[in-house]
Amino acid sequence: MTIPPASNARHLYLHIPYCAAKCPYCDFNSIAGREDEFESYVDALLEEVGRLPVGPYETVFIGGGTPTILGPQALERLLAGIRDHIHLAANYEWTCEANPGSSDAERFALLAEHGVNRISLGVQAVQDHHLRFLGRVHDLDQARGALALAKQAVPRVSADLIIGLPGQTRSELAATIAFIGEHELEHASVYHLAIEAGTEFHARYQRGELQVLDQDTSRDLLEQAWSGLAALGLEQYETSNFARPGAECRHNLAYWRQRDYQAAGCGAVSTLAGQRMTREKHPGRYIAAIQAGGDAAWQVEALTQVELIEECWMLGLRLADGVDLAALQALGDASERWHETAVVLARQGLIQYDGSRLALSPEGRAVQDAVTVALMPG
Amino acid sequence: MPYPLEKIRNFCIIAHIDHGKSTLADRLLQATGTVTDREMQDQLLDDMDLERERGITIKARAVSLRYKHSDGEIYQLNLIDTPGHVDFTYEVQRSLQACEGALLLVDAAQGVEAQTMANFLLAIDQNLEIVPVLNKIDLPAAMPDKVAAEVEESLGLSGESCIRASAKMGIGISDILGAIVDSVPAPKGNADEPLQALIFDAVYDDYRGIIVYFRVINGAIKRGDSIRLLRSQRSYEVTEVGRLTPKMNAEKAGLAAGEVGYFIAAIKNLSDVKVGDTITLDKNRGTPLPGFRELKPMVFAGLYPSGETTFDELREAVEKLQINDASFTFEPESGGALGHGFRCGYLGMLHLEICQERLEREFDLDLVTTAPNVPYQITTRGGEDVMITTPAEVPPEGFDQIREPVVELNVMIPSAFVGPVMQLATERRGEFKHQDYLGPERCVLTYHMPMAEVVYDLFDKLKSATSGYGTMDYDLNGFRESDLVKVDILVHHNPCEALAFICHRSVAERRGRAIVKNLREEIPRHLFEVALQAAIGAKVIARESVKAMRKDVTAKCYGGDVSRKRKLLEKQKKGKKRMKMIGSVEVPQAAFMAVLKANDE
Ligand SMILES: Nc1nc2c(ncn2[C@@H]2O[C@H](COP(=O)(O)OP(=O)(O)O)[C@@H](O)[C@H]2O)c(=O)[nH]1
Ligand SMILES: C[S@@+](CC[C@H](N)C(=O)[O-])C[C@H]1O[C@@H](n2cnc3c(N)ncnc32)[C@H](O)[C@@H]1O
Ligand code: SF4
Numbered sequence: 001m002t003i004p005p006a007s008n009a010r011h012l013y014l015h016i017p018y019c020a021a022k023c024p025y026c027d028f029n030s031i032a033g034r035e036d037e038f039e040s041y042v043d044a045l046l047e048e049v050g051r052l053p054v055g056p057y058e059t060v061f062i063g064g065g066t067p068t069i070l071g072p073q074a075l076e077r078l079l080a081g082i083r084d085h086i087h088l089a090a091n092y093e094w095t096c097e098a099n100p101g102s103s104d105a106e107r108f109a110l111l112a113e114h115g116v117n118r119i120s121l122g123v124q125a126v127q128d129h130h131l132r133f134l135g136r137v138h139d140l141d142q143a144r145g146a147l148a149l150a151k152q153a154v155p156r157v158s159a160d161l162i163i164g165l166p167g168q169t170r171s172e173l174a175a176t177i178a179f180i181g182e183h184e185l186e187h188a189s190v191y192h193l194a195i196e197a198g199t200e201f202h203a204r205y206q207r208g209e210l211q212v213l214d215q216d217t218s219r220d221l222l223e224q225a226w227s228g229l230a231a232l233g234l235e236q237y238e239t240s241n242f243a244r245p246g247a248e249c250r251h252n253l254a255y256w257r258q259r260d261y262q263a264a265g266c267g268a269v270s271t272l273a274g275q276r277m278t279r280e281k282h283p284g285r286y287i288a289a290i291q292a293g294g295d296a297a298w299q300v301e302a303l304t305q306v307e308l309i310e311e312c313w314m315l316g317l318r319l320a321d322g323v324d325l326a327a328l329q330a331l332g333d334a335s336e337r338w339h340e341t342a343v344v345l346a347r348q349g350l351i352q353y354d355g356s357r358l359a360l361s362p363e364g365r366a367v368q369d370a371v372t373v374a375l376m377p378g
Numbered sequence: 379m380p381y382p383l384e385k386i387r388n389f390c391i392i393a394h395i396d397h398g399k400s401t402l403a404d405r406l407l408q409a410t411g412t413v414t415d416r417e418m419q420d421q422l423l424d425d426m427d428l429e430r431e432r433g434i435t436i437k438a439r440a441v442s443l444r445y446k447h448s449d450g451e452i453y454q455l456n457l458i459d460t461p462g463h464v465d466f467t468y469e470v471q472r473s474l475q476a477c478e479g480a481l482l483l484v485d486a487a488q489g490v491e492a493q494t495m496a497n498f499l500l501a502i503d504q505n506l507e508i509v510p511v512l513n514k515i516d517l518p519a520a521m522p523d524k525v526a527a528e529v530e531e532s533l534g535l536s537g538e539s540c541i542r543a544s545a546k547m548g549i550g551i552s553d554i555l556g557a558i559v560d561s562v563p564a565p566k567g568n569a570d571e572p573l574q575a576l577i578f579d580a581v582y583d584d585y586r587g588i589i590v591y592f593r594v595i596n597g598a599i600k601r602g603d604s605i606r607l608l609r610s611q612r613s614y615e616v617t618e619v620g621r622l623t624p625k626m627n628a629e630k631a632g633l634a635a636g637e638v639g640y641f642i643a644a645i646k647n648l649s650d651v652k653v654g655d656t657i658t659l660d661k662n663r664g665t666p667l668p669g670f671r672e673l674k675p676m677v678f679a680g681l682y683p684s685g686e687t688t689f690d691e692l693r694e695a696v697e698k699l700q701i702n703d704a705s706f707t708f709e710p711e712s713g714g715a716l717g718h719g720f721r722c723g724y725l726g727m728l729h730l731e732i733c734q735e736r737l738e739r740e741f742d743l744d745l746v747t748t749a750p751n752v753p754y755q756i757t758t759r760g761g762e763d764v765m766i767t768t769p770a771e772v773p774p775e776g777f778d779q780i781r782e783p784v785v786e787l788n789v790m791i792p793s794a795f796v797g798p799v800m801q802l803a804t805e806r807r808g809e810f811k812h813q814d815y816l817g818p819e820r821c822v823l824t825y826h827m828p829m830a831e832v833v834y835d836l837f838d839k840l841k842s843a844t845s846g847y848g849t850m851d852y853d854l855n856g857f858r859e860s861d862l863v864k865v866d867i868l869v870h871h872n873p874c875e876a877l878a879f880i881c882h883r884s885v886a887e888r889r890g891r892a893i894v895k896n897l898r899e900e901i902p903r904h905l906f907e908v909a910l911q912a913a914i915g916a917k918v919i920a921r922e923s924v925k926a927m928r929k930d931v932t933a934k935c936y937g938g939d940v941s942r943k944r945k946l947l948e949k950q951k952k953g954k955k956r957m958k959m960i961g962s963v964e965v966p967q968a969a970f971m972a973v974l975k976a977n978d979e
Contacts, residue, residue, distance in 0.1 A: 013937055029938075063936075191933040215903070215928035222929065240933050255937045269938040276941060301941060310944050318935060348905060369930040370905055373951045 007272035010058040011254040012086065014045065015265030016067040017283045020101050024135040024204075025162070027196035029267030029281050030065040038074050041266075041283055044290040046081040048264040056087040057262075059094070059251035062116075066099040068107050075107060079114035088115065093156075093250045095120055100146035101137035108153035118156040118249075120189070121146055126179045127172055130165050135200075147183055156247065158187035163225055164218050165193055166211050173221055177228035186247035190225055191240045192218060219366050226362065239318045239368060256315045258308075258327065266296070274308065276301045306377060309333040313376045317368060322352075322359025338375050345371060380569040380598060380634030381454060387562045388593065388638055389509075390458045390473055392501055393483035394491035394849065398513040402483060402545035402554075403441075403457060409551045410443040410455070412623060439579065440476075440591055440638050441624040447559045455558055456638035458578065458593075460497070466725065467853055468673055471500055472578045472654045475669055476593035476638060479507040479562030481554065482535070486512040486520035486542070489528050490816060492790035492849030498533055509557045510535050516544040532816030567635030573597030573605070573657065574664035580651040582702045588645040589626070592657055593638045597664060600632025604660040605643070609670055610650045613660050614643035648704040675707050675723025676783060676854065677730055677750045677833055678767040680876060681737075682719030684967055685744035685956050689718045695741040696720055699733060706733050711768065713876045715960045716746060716970070721768055724750075727833050746958070746967040748876045752829045755781040755857050769878040772864040780862045780880075783829040785852040786811070787836075790822050795844040799823060802843050806831035807882060826855055830881070865890050865919070867897070868911040872961040876970055886912075891920035900969035903927035908963050 018038065019030045060082070070078065088094065095118040096111050108119065123143045125131050131139060138146075150157045161176055180188050195205050195212060204210040213221070226236055234242035238256060241249065254261060263270035266286035269278045278299040280286040289296035303311070309331045316323030329335070346353040350364035350371050364371050393399040406412075443455040460473040474480065480501045484494055501508060510529050512522045522542050530537035541557060543550030579591040599605065599619055606613045619641045620628040626640060633639045645651060654670040683692045696708045707723035724730040730750060737743050753767050757779040766772065787808065791799055793815070800823070803810065808825035815821045827836075832852055840848040865886050867877035877897075881889050890912025897910050901924050908924040935943050957964035 015938075192929075192931065194933050219928040222931075239931060239935075252936060255935075255940065261937055263937070267938065269940075271937070271940070278938075278941075307944065310948065311940060314944055314947055315935070315940070345905075350905060365931070367905060367927050367930045369932055369947060369950065370927055373947055373954065374905070376947060376951060378948060378951050 005273040005275050007260045008053070009260035009262045009270075009272055010056075010089070011251055011259060011261040012052070012055075012057045012060045013251075013261060013263040013265075013268055013270070014049070014060070014062045014082070015064065015263070015268040016045075016062060016070065017041075017065040017266050018069045019064065019066045020069060020099065020137045021135065022200075024200035025193060025196065027199050028065065031283065034283065037283060037287070038070055040287050040291075042070070042074050042078050042081075044287040045265050046078065046085075047290050048296070049082055050085050052086065052262055052264060054085060054087050056089040056092075058089040058092055059254060060086075060088070060092070061094075061251040062096040064097050066102055066122075067096050068098040068111075069102045072106055072110060076110050076114075079110060079116070083114055093118055095158075095249065095251060097122070098146065098150065099138070100143040103142075103146035103149060105149050105153070108149050112153045117154050118158070119150040119154050120158040120160060120249075121150055123147070123159040123179075124162050125165065126161075126176050130168070130172070133165065134162065144183075151183075156187065157185060158189060158249065159183070159185055160189045160191070162191050162193050164213055164221050166213065168213075168221065170221070170224060173224055174228065177225060177232065180229070180234070181232045185234075187241070187243040187249065188229065188234060189241050190229065192222060222366055223362075226365075235320065236365075237320045239365065253319075256319050257324070258312060258315060267298075271303075274303045276303060305332055310376050310378065314372050316358075317360055317372050317375075320359060322357050325356065325358060333377060337377065341374055345374060381637055383567065383636045384564045385451065386454045386456070386565055386636045387479065387558050388456045388458065388477045388565055388636070389479040389481060389558055389562050390460050390477045391481045391483055392460060392470075392474075392494070392497035393513075394485070394488070394493040394497075397483050397485040397488065397491075397494070398545045399483055402481070402511075402513065402543075403459065405545050405548060405551050406443060406455075406457060406555065407441065407624070409548075409555065410445045412441065412443045439624070440622050440640075442621040442638065445555055445559070448556060449559075453559055454637070455555070456593075458638060466729075467496075467500070467851075468671055469579070469653055470497065471504070471669065472576065474501050474504045474506060475654075475667075476576055476578045477504070477506055478565055479509060479558065481558070482508050482510045482529075482533070483513050484510065484525055484529060484540075486515050486522045486525050487517045489521075489525045490532050490790070490820065492788060492822075492851045495532070495790055495816075495822065496788065496851035507562050508533075508535055509554070509561050510540040511550070511554060512540050512542050513545055515542045515549065516547045528817050528820070532820065565636035567594070567596045569596070569598050569634040571596040571635075572662045572664035573599055573603075573659045574667060575599060575657040576667050577607075577651060577653055577655045577657060579653060580648060580704075582648050586626075586642055588648055588651060589640050589642055590645070590651055590657075591622075591638075591640050594633050594635050595667060596635050597659070597662075598632055598634035599641065599657065599659075601628075601630065603632075605641075605657050606660045606663065607651065607655050607657060608663075608666045609652055609655040612645075612650050614645055616641050616643050618642040648701055651704070673705050673725065675705065675725060676752055676829060677724045677726055678721055678753060679724070679730060679750035680711060680713050680716065680719055680746075680748035680768065681708070681722050681734075682713055682716040682746045682748075682876075683743065684746045684958075687744040691741070692719065692737075692743060692745070695737050695743055696722065698741070699737060702736075703733065705729065709767075711770075713748065715874055715958045715965065716748070716876050719746075723767065746970050748970050749879060750834065751880060752783050752833065754862070754880060769864050769880050770875045772880065779859055781857040781859050782862060784826050784855050784858045785829050785832055786855045787825045787827045787832060787850060787852040788822050789825070789840060789848060789850045790816070790820065791840075791844050791848040793819055793821050795848060796821065796823070798843040799840065799848060802836075802839055803827065806836060827852075828858075828860065828882075829854070863914050865893075866913050867893060868909075868913060869897070869901075869960040869965065870908050870963045871911075872963075874960050874965075886914060887919045894920050894922040897969055898922045898924050901963065901965055904963065 017030050019032050022032045094116045096116045097120045099122050128139050195202050229242045237248050260272045266283045267281040279296045280298045286296050312328050342353045345351045352359050391399045440458045445453045445455050458473050460470045526537035526540045541550050541553045574595040575592045577592050603616045618628050619632050621639045656666045658664040705725050708720040711721040756764050756777045803825050808827040811824040813823050861883045863883050863886050864880050866873045894910040894912050907926045910922045911918050912920040957966050
């Protein structure tokens with residue numbers, strides 16, 4: 001058993017690993033076809049939640065997988081169980097992820113009833129052929145319907161979209177942006193497709209059966225998306241996240257700002273006072289471990305100072321606000337080490353750096369990883 | 379009592395690669411009970427892993443077979459293994475010199491090939507009795523009659539005398555053994571004369587030290603003798619003499635004229651034991667045997683530590699390698715972006731590849747090799763003659779004359795391919811000498827060609843120009859003056875010595891263009907556009923650029939992803955650090971071979 005370090009984390013992540021079908025691009029900890037396990041998983045998750053400090057929490061995020069895949073009863077039991085144990089701060093944000101293929105008015109109503117005030121819906125694409133390519137269980141009409149239901153149920157709604165799909169045209173991307181506008185979304189997560197290790201796409205890619213876009217096309221699409229979203233009044237507050245001012249996802253901001261966060265559920269990661277714990281990824285193993293009274297820890301990392309500094313750079317550069325230079329200083333990464341590199345990068349137009357603020361320029365955003373690597377220690 | 383000469387036969391097997399030499403050697407060992415079936419390991423004579431993988435016998439060895447002939451007598455048959463690649467011609471010659479006869483093994487499906495021919499000519503030079511054997515007659519594609527006719531026509535041996543065999547199936551093995559006794563002459567020589575023994579190989583063994591393989595021509599040698607190596611002028615006391623059966627089998631009585639075996643003495647440096655040298659007794663000296671030549675490396679390349687490997691580790695490894703392989707040479711050099719390393723010399727490209735693999739495998743090193751080059755002779759502005767082994771040694775002020783090594787090249791091809799091969803030879807600055815027919819369908823083309831055009835990839839080119847049928851063989855013919863230039867490669871305006879090369883003026887532009895193009899593929903995109911140029915002096919002859927990076931973004935990074943994404947960036951950073959810096963440009967190791975690949979275009 002790992003003794004959790006003292007921390008009054010204000011953020012809580014809860015993981016539901018089940019999906020109706022496994023999407024071929026997805027490397028999240030999710031599996032399909034385990035409906036039989038739902039009840040015991042909810043039991044285990046609530047057991048773990050019951051051991052957590054009661055809060056108050058400013059943000060809660062139920063992610064997946066697809067939390068809304070749970071049947072109404074199980075979902076209700078889960079939400080009520082969470083509410084029974086933890087306290088929410090006055091101005092809390094409670095997000096739940098949903099998949100249009102397992103969304104209905106009843107479930108959304110249950111979410112709202114128990115205090116969820118934000119839904120993040122996996123729309124992914126707005127052309128049915130792209131949805132099929134992505135192996136999604138729903139079509140565009142279902143996504144539209146689910147969005148409408150979500151907006152009726154909770155005050156804040158976000159959509160996830162994947163761009164940079166093989167063969168995606170500029171006009172298709174324009175339609176994607178227009179979709180966000182039409183639905184007057186206050187928030188959207190727009191990701192460039194990544195071929196993640198361990199996914200079916202990755203296997204197909206390695207066999208040469210999946211073509212990915214070349215850098216130039218990707219860059220063009222990213223720029224088109226970024227400017228299109230800006231025109232809708234959605235600010236790029238993080239690499240792949242766009243929001244009306246004030247509508248940012250506060251939970252995710254906590255990650256990027258290196259705040260402590262609690263977690264429960266299989267594969268869920270908590271980071272408390274520099275100790276990062278990943279739980280058993282496999283739901284069955286997780287359930288068994290929790291049932292046996294254990295903490296289901298699969299990996300515990302004590303982050304070193306260098307790692308914390310690296311993360312400060314990596315996460316900070318994702319944000320429009322940029323790297324927290326004071327935090328960096330406090331972590332011991334003196335500006336002498338990186339100042340010269342920063343000046344060169346600024347001269348190349350890749351970052352904005354004026355001594356007090358260091359953030360990527362739009363040019364730099366497209367090559368974020370290379371810039372991060374240049375600035376990171378090591 | 380010395381072993382009676384008339385009961386000894388010394389022979390070798392000469393063949394083109396893959397014609398079945400190793401398989402036949404195994405059969406002979408089995409058939410004579412030299413090794414039992416149980417002891418039989420495949421390809422016993424090739425005992426280095428690397429050789430086994432490549433199917434090439436690199437180091438000549440010998441083995442004594444006890445054979446009971448049909449006349450009821452027991453004979454000592456000494457089989458001397460010969461290396462089978464053009465890089466090792468000299469060593470082949472010395473092995474042949476230790477024999478009176480050779481089994482000329484020809485694949486009955488493939489026919490006479492370049493190495494068959496080349497080795498045959500070497501064997502004739504040594505006055506060996508040739509016993510032709512057609513192997514692989516079990517193959518459905520075998521055409522023994524046709525190949526026998528070819529042997530008769532091209533080599534002037536009687537087609538009828540060809541023994542038809544299958545080493546694989548064990549067919550014809552007793553005929554071969556019989557023919558060795560009947561056709562190969564017994565060694566001449568006199569055990570009472572002063573010792574004269576020929577070194578045909580030497581190896582370093584971790585347990586036994588240096589083991590020398592030799593053939594006694596005259597006289598006798600035994601344990602305790604104080605011997606002298608005539609060429610290297612060193613004396614040693616013999617601590618063990620014996621036969622190879624194939625294990626080392628010490629022989630108290632020693633070995634006498636006609637016999638083949640090994641000796642061990644407290645020899646420290648393999649480089650003191652030169653193949654072709656003559657062993658004699660310190661007190662009662664014989665005269666040196668003919669044929670000795672000092673082996674000179676003909677291909678040079680820079681070798682640099684990379685990644686985790688340090689210069690000291692590399693130095694230790696090359697020193698150890700030289701203990702095993704006296705033809706490998708090295709000298710420290712500094713390679714700019716590559717740091718400190720060595721300029722290494724090899725007999726040829728195969729030798730280079732073998733050495734590199736051994737360094738990487740046996741010593742577990744991470745290495746960068748620069749493009750290989752041949753040595754050049756330069757007459758400086760001051761009228762002095764110098765030999766250079768790297769383009770970096772070309773005097774910046776230029777030179778009065780530059781000379782390059784030229785080889786005599788024999789290409790053996792089906793006559794239908796004469797056209798494309800002549801074209802290839804012309805492209806490679808070959809000077810046509812003559813064409814000889816080996817029967818109606820095959821011929822040999824002989825050229826004088828700059829070695830630089832031959833060593834790197836001519837063999838591959840020949841193969842593709844002849845649908846795989848062409849074979850070749852070459853030998854050094856001297857140095858010739860030529861219009862050669864040094865081409866510099868500039869990476870973002872910084873010249874990189876490790877990429878510079880020497881070539882004929884007529885191809886400088888094409889090669890330069892090919893190299894910068896290859897570099898463009900090898901150098902990853904940077905945050906800025908990277909300029910690549912090839913130049914002769916101040917004149918730029920080719921240019922390319924690596925476009926600036928356009929996209930490199932990790933799309934998702936949430937609470938559960940942080941460690942993994944951080945590790946990916948750490949890996950990316952590490953990868954960058956492994957690269958070599960030329961100015962502000964990170965150049966991967968593979969790019970240093972771009973010069974070599976550019977020959978392909
Ligand atoms: N069919 C057949 N194959 C053979 C015969 N002798 C050798 N080989 C095969 O030919 C290949 C080359 O033989 P090897 O002895 O390694 O040739 P080396 O390069 O001359 O030593 C191997 O795959 C052998 O198994 C033979 O008599 N018949
Ligand atoms: C855990 S999923 C959220 C919701 C739900 N599971 C669904 O798919 O509808 C998080 C989001 O990450 C994005 N994502 C997942 N894998 C991705 C990949 N390989 N490339 C780009 N974005 C990806 C998708 O937009 C996905 O909606
Ligand atoms: S993308 Fe969402 S729905 Fe698809 S497998 Fe991943 S978590 Fe499940």
